[in-house]
Amino acid sequence: MPIDQLFELGIQNDKNIEGKLSITFDDGYVNIFANILDELIKLNIPVTMFLIGNMFNNKIFWRNKIIYLLNNETSLIKFIEQYNKKNNFKINKNFFYQQSKSEKVNSIKLDRSLDKFFIDNNLVHELNASIITDKNLLIKNKLITYGNHTYNHYVLSSLSYDEQKEEIQKNKKLLDSLNLNLSKVFAIPFGGNADYNLDTLKVLRDLNISNVLLCNNKLNTNLNTCKNLNFLDRLITGNNLNKMKFKLIKDNFKFNINCL
Numbered sequence: 001m002p003i004d005q006l007f008e009l010g011i012q013n014d015k016n017i018e019g020k021l022s023i024t025f026d027d028g029y030v031n032i033f034a035n036i037l038d039e040l041i042k043l044n045i046p047v048t049m050f051l052i053g054n055m056f057n058n059k060i061f062w063r064n065k066i067i068y069l070l071n072n073e074t075s076l077i078k079f080i081e082q083y084n085k086k087n088n089f090k091i092n093k094n095f096f097y098q099q100s101k102s103e104k105v106n107s108i109k110l111d112r113s114l115d116k117f118f119i120d121n122n123l124v125h126e127l128n129a130s131i132i133t134d135k136n137l138l139i140k141n142k143l144i145t146y147g148n149h150t151y152n153h154y155v156l157s158s159l160s161y162d163e164q165k166e167e168i169q170k171n172k173k174l175l176d177s178l179n180l181n182l183s184k185v186f187a188i189p190f191g192g193n194a195d196y197n198l199d200t201l202k203v204l205r206d207l208n209i210s211n212v213l214l215c216n217n218k219l220n221t222n223l224n225t226c227k228n229l230n231f232l233d234r235l236i237t238g239n240n241l242n243k244m245k246f247k248l249i250k251d252n253f254k255f256n257i258n259c260l
Contacts, residue, residue: 002046002145003185003232007211010223011230017220024048024213024234026149026187028055028131037139050149050187050213053174055131061153062111064127065118066100079117086113103194107154108163135178147183147213148172155190161199168207184211191215191234204229 003024009016023040025032028051040047055061069076077093084090089104099105118124132138138146150156151171156164168186175182186204188196191214204212205228215234224231 002183003048003147003213004145004183004211007185007223007230007232010220010232011225014222017223022046022048024050024147024187026050026215027052027061027153030130030132030137033132033137033139037141037144041139041141041143044143046143046145048145048147048183048185050147050183051171051175052131052149052153053151053171055129055133056135056174058129058133059152060124060127060129061131062107062114063153064130065111065114066097068123068127070097075117075121075123078121079114082117083110083113101155101190101195103155103157103197105155105158107152107158111152111154138178138180140180142181145181145183146175146178147185147187148175148209149187150189153189155195156188156200157195157197159199161203164200165203165207168203168209172207184209185213186211187213188215201226201229 001020001022003022006017006020006022009020023045025036025047026049028049032049037047037049052061069079076096080091080093080096087105087109089102091099091105100110118127148168148171150167151174152167154163154167156167159167186209188200193214193216204210210228211230211232213232213234215236217236218233219235220232
């Protein structure tokens with residue numbers, strides 16, 4: 001069922017969401033639009049896609065830059081040396097991936113540093129836009145809804161109140177302009193408990209956003225509420241079917257796993 005409907009049922013009564021599923025995708029990766037959505041539509045399965053707006057400006061997703069550096073140690077060391085000279089928080093090469101998502105590292109400043117590094121070192125051509133950059137590729141169908149995932153997918157807890165608010169508002173304005181079926185659910189980038197803070201909750205309340213999707217890789221046994229905010233979590237599916245079945249059994253999910 002659509003994620004908005006799942007929230008509505010959970011708000012009415014936690015027992016309403018037992019044994020029910022919603023399918024969501026984040027960011028807007030090309031392969032989802034090219035290979036998956038059409039098949040789900042054929043099966044009459046509703047889906048919600050949470051989009052990052054800045055990709056439509058041909059902005060390379062900053063996580064792609066992180067991955068490139070992780071796969072190119074010489075560039076990684078050079079970038080970290082330059083970054084550490086200009087910032088108080090010092091990044092450790094051995095923990096670069098984790099620290100790049102830390103609330104201690106302002107995502108906006110990090111992204112700007114990455115952009116400058118890739119331009120200065122003539123590496124921009126090495127990056128691929130894995131997320132769609134053409135609005136015309138968005139599939140318009142009654143089974144597909146699109147939701148707000150912020151404009152740049154930054155770590156919200158690393159940003160100020162005003163920076164967070166702009167990230168969410170700017171993406172909402174873009175989504176409103178695209179003539180799409182829109183979800184009222186907001187998906188926090190990365191979605192872990194460390195990826196948002198009290199400022200995030202204040203921004204959401206100030207913007208009248210009440211339904212919030214997390215991603216701690218766990219199943220929902222109930223809908224959590226906190227001062228007019230409703231939270232559901234998500235399970236990240238993998239390629240190993242047996243592991244997924246074990247996860248469902250371990251979390252006592254009341255669903256017939258034989259259908260998987």
